[in-house]
Structure formats: structure tokens, C-alpha cells
Amino acid sequence: MQRYEVWRQLYTYADEWVQLKPWEVLWSNDFVALEINEKTYYCTIMGKLGDCIGVSIYEGEEGYADLCSIAHEYPDQAIAQYMMFEQNCLTFYMGDREEVPKGQKEIIKKLGLKYRGKGHWPYFLSFVPRFYPYEINDQQASVIVQVFKHLIPLMKAYMNHEVAVDFDNGEILFAHDHHGWEYEAIQRPEEQEKFYVVDLEDQQYLNYLKELPQTQNQYIIDLAYLSGGLVDEAYDRPVSSLVLLALDVDSQQIIKVSMPRPEDDEIIECISMFCELMQDYGKPKDIFIRNPRVFSSIISICEECQVEVHVTSLPMMDDIFAQMDYFISK
Structure with missing residues (x-):
């Protein structure tokens, strides 16, 4: 045709x-x-x-x-x-x-x-x-x-x-x-699961994480898209800006942030950030999450390391992403 x-x-x-x-x-x-x-x-x-x-x-x-x-x-x-x-x-x-x-x-x-x-x-x-x-x-x-x-x-x-x-x-x-x-x-067909819980297969590394010092720290880990698309010559269509960040609840400071590229695996990015967070600062007492991808990626590690996970709305994160949107669009 x-x-x-x-x-x-x-x-x-x-x-x-x-x-x-x-x-x-x-x-x-x-x-x-x-x-x-x-x-x-x-x-x-x-x-x-x-x-x-x-x-x-x-x-x-x-x-x-x-x-x-x-x-x-x-x-x-x-x-x-x-x-x-x-x-x-x-x-x-x-x-x-x-x-x-x-x-x-x-x-x-x-x-x-x-x-x-x-x-x-x-x-x-x-x-x-x-x-x-x-x-x-x-x-x-x-x-x-x-x-x-x-x-x-x-x-x-x-x-x-x-x-x-x-x-x-x-x-x-x-x-x-x-x-x-x-x-x-x-x-109607049974609903298909989009976000599967991931288990860390490296038992030796998991044992290492479990032995890290316990702290009273509380962190937010969030994953969100910013508005708008970015033109990148490496791709044949505009890229959506995806941001993964960790925030310290007490200080309200961003302590880790990354912007995964389209070819980066979101699950690996979430696991890597959480593990680096524990290696740098010790095991936190609490983690606050709203994104189901973040939850499914790290919940298994949290359970193994006895980190309390709270799934909740995070309106304060919207302000942070709005500021990032503003600076990126300028």
C-alpha cells in the first residue's frame, strides 16, 4: 500500500x-x-x-x-x-x-x-x-x-x-x-503485573550490606519524569528527562541524584543508588517511597537489611522536581 x-x-x-x-x-x-x-x-x-x-x-x-x-x-x-x-x-x-x-x-x-x-x-x-x-x-x-x-x-x-x-x-x-x-x-483478563519485586542475586554482596552499621537516618528515594522532551542527536525522537534522587529527611538536602539515559535500566539504577546510599551513610532506619518502580527494585533488599519502608505520597518532592524543571527549561 x-x-x-x-x-x-x-x-x-x-x-x-x-x-x-x-x-x-x-x-x-x-x-x-x-x-x-x-x-x-x-x-x-x-x-x-x-x-x-x-x-x-x-x-x-x-x-x-x-x-x-x-x-x-x-x-x-x-x-x-x-x-x-x-x-x-x-x-x-x-x-x-x-x-x-x-x-x-x-x-x-x-x-x-x-x-x-x-x-x-x-x-x-x-x-x-x-x-x-x-x-x-x-x-x-x-x-x-x-x-x-x-x-x-x-x-x-x-x-x-x-x-x-x-x-x-x-x-x-x-x-x-x-x-x-x-x-x-x-x-476482563487478569491484570498483568508491571512492576516485579527484584531479588539481589549476589548473596555475598547482600551479606555485606546486612553487616553495615545501622543508623537513625531517614531518606526519601524518588523517581519521576520532568515535563517536556529534550532533543538528543543520539536518538531519533525527543528524550524524556527521568530523575532519580535521594533526599535526607532531616536536613531536606538532596544527597544523591542521577538522570538515567534511555538505555539505562531503571531497576539497576534504583538498586545502585540505594546500595551506594547505605555504603556511604550506613543502613537507614526508614525509607519513604511513592514510585512503584523504586519500591519493587529495593523492597527485597530493605527487608533483608531490616530497613523500614513507607509507601506514601510525597508532595514535597513535587516542589523539587518543579525547580529542576525550571532550571532545565531555561
């Missing part, structure tokens, strides 16, 4: 979606799944409250885990933002002309399409962990076309009451090709 034919189909489906208005009958947590060419795509339909109209598409079990992670409510906005930047999905939005990526504006012009008015411009973004949301490529456009090709008839059937789904009792709307397309309600 020629490049512009793919994009023409994409905008045709987007226009049909807007005319259909399925967001008026579904909430974003009413999940829809489609099995296409032996791949399962999970979709969340946004716009029920009249803002952020769009569709996000997640592939496979890992995609479903990402979808589940953003479906939760979190006590801190920083955690919600962290989850947004940690997902892998393709998203269609309706927005303003200023929000449309430059490349897509050129395609719209090339195709001779006309969009006018605030909130009436379709655009498409790719979300990849550690990177800022970026415009989709031709291959990703083809994926969205394939999903829309089957998602729109599915939504028409649902809106015409041809298939019933009890979303409130854990069902999802499902479409699959079984000698012809079938639409049905199925039980």
Missing part, C-alpha cells in the same frame, strides 16, 4: 470515528479488545467527560499491563505522569491545530484535507518508555488503520445494542475473526 494511501485511510477512519462519537457511550476504563492476525490489541476510548477525545491502542500482554497501570488513580500527580511516560502505545487524539505534529500537517495538506476550529484536528502520537510522545511513522499508521478497520464496526454493533457488555462487573468488549468476525463480551 502506498504511503499516502495509508494516511488517507487513517484520516478517513478518524473522520468516521468523530462522526460516530463512541466516547459518548463508553468510559475510558471500559476496555475494548480486538484479535487481529493473531495479535491482541487493547483499546481505551477517551472523551466521555468532553475533553481529551481519542483512542489509545496497546498491543499484547505487555501493552495490557501498561493500560492497567494508567487506569488506576494515584495519590500523586507525579506517579500518574510517570505511568504516562512508561507506556508503549499508539494514540489518536482530537485537538487544536497547534498540537498537530509538523509532519502530519504536511500530510494533511498533501492529501487536500480540511480541518477547521478548536479541537477539530486529528493527530497521532507514539508513546515509548523513556521518550517524549512523538509523531507516528508510516508503519504505525498502518497498525492504527488495521485497528480502526475493525474497531469502528465493533463500536457500531455495540451502540446498536447488537452486543451487550457488563463493564461494571469486569467484562470487556471483544472482537475476533472466527470464520467471520464475531463480537462478544468476555471476562
Whole structure:
């Protein structure tokens, strides 16, 4: 299929979606799944409250885990933002002309399409962990076309009451090709775990950590994304600024900080910082955490070393990250 034919189909489906208005009958947590060419795509339909109209598409079990992670409510906005930047999905939005990526504006012009008015411009973004949301490529456009090709008839059937789904009792709307397309309600799959507890395999090093002197120190360890993206010639899309830091509760001083690059493993970064913290200052009495990645990375070590872990909201950290945001953006 020629490049512009793919994009023409994409905008045709987007226009049909807007005319259909399925967001008026579904909430974003009413999940829809489609099995296409032996791949399962999970979709969340946004716009029920009249803002952020769009569709996000997640592939496979890992995609479903990402979808589940953003479906939760979190006590801190920083955690919600962290989850947004940690997902892998393709998203269609309706927005303003200023929000449309430059490349897509050129395609719209090339195709001779006309969009006018605030909130009436379709655009498409790719979300990849550690990177800022970026415009989709031709291959990703083809994926969205394939999903829309089957998602729109599915939504028409649902809106015409041809298939019933009890979303409130854990069902999802499902479409699959079984000698012809079938639409049905199925039980929502068990939620996929996104953050696994990590055990330190080096027993000798763990024994060394356990023997470090015990202190009354209290630390906060936090991991968060700053707003905006940074252009780095080493990558083909803007990088999201990820910050890992440790704060001494008594002095309110940052004692360790790092900004992992996209290729750095977050789990290793969290473990390394915590272990260095104990080596430099001794075993703390308490650790305060809000980020689930930090928790899953170091909870096992904390239990072995008898360090008390507190999972709590950390509003004071938002001020620190806001200051970092300010200085980086200048």
C-alpha cells in the first residue's frame, strides 16, 4: 500500500470515528479488545467527560499491563505522569491545530484535507518508555488503520445494542475473526503485573550490606519524569528527562541524584543508588517511597537489611522536581 494511501485511510477512519462519537457511550476504563492476525490489541476510548477525545491502542500482554497501570488513580500527580511516560502505545487524539505534529500537517495538506476550529484536528502520537510522545511513522499508521478497520464496526454493533457488555462487573468488549468476525463480551483478563519485586542475586554482596552499621537516618528515594522532551542527536525522537534522587529527611538536602539515559535500566539504577546510599551513610532506619518502580527494585533488599519502608505520597518532592524543571527549561 502506498504511503499516502495509508494516511488517507487513517484520516478517513478518524473522520468516521468523530462522526460516530463512541466516547459518548463508553468510559475510558471500559476496555475494548480486538484479535487481529493473531495479535491482541487493547483499546481505551477517551472523551466521555468532553475533553481529551481519542483512542489509545496497546498491543499484547505487555501493552495490557501498561493500560492497567494508567487506569488506576494515584495519590500523586507525579506517579500518574510517570505511568504516562512508561507506556508503549499508539494514540489518536482530537485537538487544536497547534498540537498537530509538523509532519502530519504536511500530510494533511498533501492529501487536500480540511480541518477547521478548536479541537477539530486529528493527530497521532507514539508513546515509548523513556521518550517524549512523538509523531507516528508510516508503519504505525498502518497498525492504527488495521485497528480502526475493525474497531469502528465493533463500536457500531455495540451502540446498536447488537452486543451487550457488563463493564461494571469486569467484562470487556471483544472482537475476533472466527470464520467471520464475531463480537462478544468476555471476562476482563487478569491484570498483568508491571512492576516485579527484584531479588539481589549476589548473596555475598547482600551479606555485606546486612553487616553495615545501622543508623537513625531517614531518606526519601524518588523517581519521576520532568515535563517536556529534550532533543538528543543520539536518538531519533525527543528524550524524556527521568530523575532519580535521594533526599535526607532531616536536613531536606538532596544527597544523591542521577538522570538515567534511555538505555539505562531503571531497576539497576534504583538498586545502585540505594546500595551506594547505605555504603556511604550506613543502613537507614526508614525509607519513604511513592514510585512503584523504586519500591519493587529495593523492597527485597530493605527487608533483608531490616530497613523500614513507607509507601506514601510525597508532595514535597513535587516542589523539587518543579525547580529542576525550571532550571532545565531555561
